[in-house]
Amino acid sequence: MSLVIRNARIRTEQRTVEIFIESGDIKAIAPQLGDTGSPEIDAKGSLVLPGLFNMHFHADKCLLGEVMRPNVSGTLPEAINITNDFKRKYDPEEVAGRAIRAIEAGVKNGTTFFRLFADVGTIGGLRAARGLMLARERMRPYCDLQVVAFPQEGIVRDPGAAELLEEAIKEGCDIVGGLPWYEYTDEEARQHIDSCFDIAKRYDRDIHMLVDDTDDANSRSLEALALKTMREGFQGRVTASHCGAMATYNDVYAHKIIDMVATAEITISVNAHINLVCSARLDREPKRRGIARVKELLARGVNVICSQDDVNDPYYPFGKPDPLECAYMIAHVAQLTLPKELEQVIDMITVSSARAARVRDYGITPGCRADLVIVGAPSVHEALRLQPLRPHVFKNGREVAYATVTQSLRSM
Numbered sequence: 001m002s003l004v005i006r007n008a009r010i011r012t013e014q015r016t017v018e019i020f021i022e023s024g025d026i027k028a029i030a031p032q033l034g035d036t037g038s039p040e041i042d043a044k045g046s047l048v049l050p051g052l053f054n055m056h057f058h059a060d061k062c063l064l065g066e067v068m069r070p071n072v073s074g075t076l077p078e079a080i081n082i083t084n085d086f087k088r089k090y091d092p093e094e095v096a097g098r099a100i101r102a103i104e105a106g107v108k109n110g111t112t113f114f115r116l117f118a119d120v121g122t123i124g125g126l127r128a129a130r131g132l133m134l135a136r137e138r139m140r141p142y143c144d145l146q147v148v149a150f151p152q153e154g155i156v157r158d159p160g161a162a163e164l165l166e167e168a169i170k171e172g173c174d175i176v177g178g179l180p181w182y183e184y185t186d187e188e189a190r191q192h193i194d195s196c197f198d199i200a201k202r203y204d205r206d207i208h209m210l211v212d213d214t215d216d217a218n219s220r221s222l223e224a225l226a227l228k229t230m231r232e233g234f235q236g237r238v239t240a241s242h243c244g245a246m247a248t249y250n251d252v253y254a255h256k257i258i259d260m261v262a263t264a265e266i267t268i269s270v271n272a273h274i275n276l277v278c279s280a281r282l283d284r285e286p287k288r289r290g291i292a293r294v295k296e297l298l299a300r301g302v303n304v305i306c307s308q309d310d311v312n313d314p315y316y317p318f319g320k321p322d323p324l325e326c327a328y329m330i331a332h333v334a335q336l337t338l339p340k341e342l343e344q345v346i347d348m349i350t351v352s353s354a355r356a357a358r359v360r361d362y363g364i365t366p367g368c369r370a371d372l373v374i375v376g377a378p379s380v381h382e383a384l385r386l387q388p389l390r391p392h393v394f395k396n397g398r399e400v401a402y403a404t405v406t407q408s409l410r411s412m
């Protein structure tokens, strides 16, 4: 099966190009390919990006906002309590059904890779993980999916969670999750990290932890995670989400931590939507924002990505989900507005995320897999500004989603 995309703009070329796809891969890119005899799609001068990533998505909790009681305090603790009420009754089929609805919406927006977080602990057992593994199976033709076994209630403070975490990995979860900052003490946070690495090493899995998601400047589990990553030789295999406490660290300590993160080759995922809503609820004015130091991380060469953590759940009431919206959000929050910075923002949902997930053959060059999205605007700048529909989305060279809506003014 082959396909040609004509009139495409790609980030590395000034003029439009044609992209020849065969057997799921990009075979050639040229200003004019000539007649290949293949079916053709006209990109109409739009930007074509490699498939977008959402590397941090709580798909087991998504759309609970449709049925839950309101989160009156707007805080993480109340969100956790509301979610627990549902988790006690989770059914894998029901979890899969909700997750698939949100994944389908993400695919329509050009997402071809999702990292799904499944709560694993003594409240919900393995039911969320089994639900997301069902969703992974059913959505496989449309996108790549990884399931993270995620100890949402902690490990030390939830006796039995470590065993369940290992069981989830044995049953087929892809990534070892973690939530060290949620433990009661620094010592127990380190034990939490040790447990996660123990499982990751024995089953040869990468690690993705939610770290220092608090306004407390004394929350320092990123330091412990970076140290452990270096000592265990896990450089390039660990992602840390949130790290919002970094915003409140003094500059000297923040500089040291950023240096450790760079040396440990840890990817930092900034999830601006949720942190702008949930952080600093106890602050009066000025309110902190709970966002990691993005510009300083980028300047030190750290791999920074942005993700859509939540989609209409007890933590966060919105979420389309759309990586381009996450990129738009991080451009605001991290004040990344210069042309070069807009490119960095698009990197976060494309190449930098692919690097974090260790996906090879990714990009728009011959030999790469043909996971592509036609964005519906001619440039990175216009894609971010307009947040347009995605006319065509491709996975492994096959069209998996399309959009056709037009808006026009009536003549007067």
Ligand SMILES: [Zn+2]
Pocket: 056, 058, 210, 241, 309
């Ligand atoms: Zn999260």
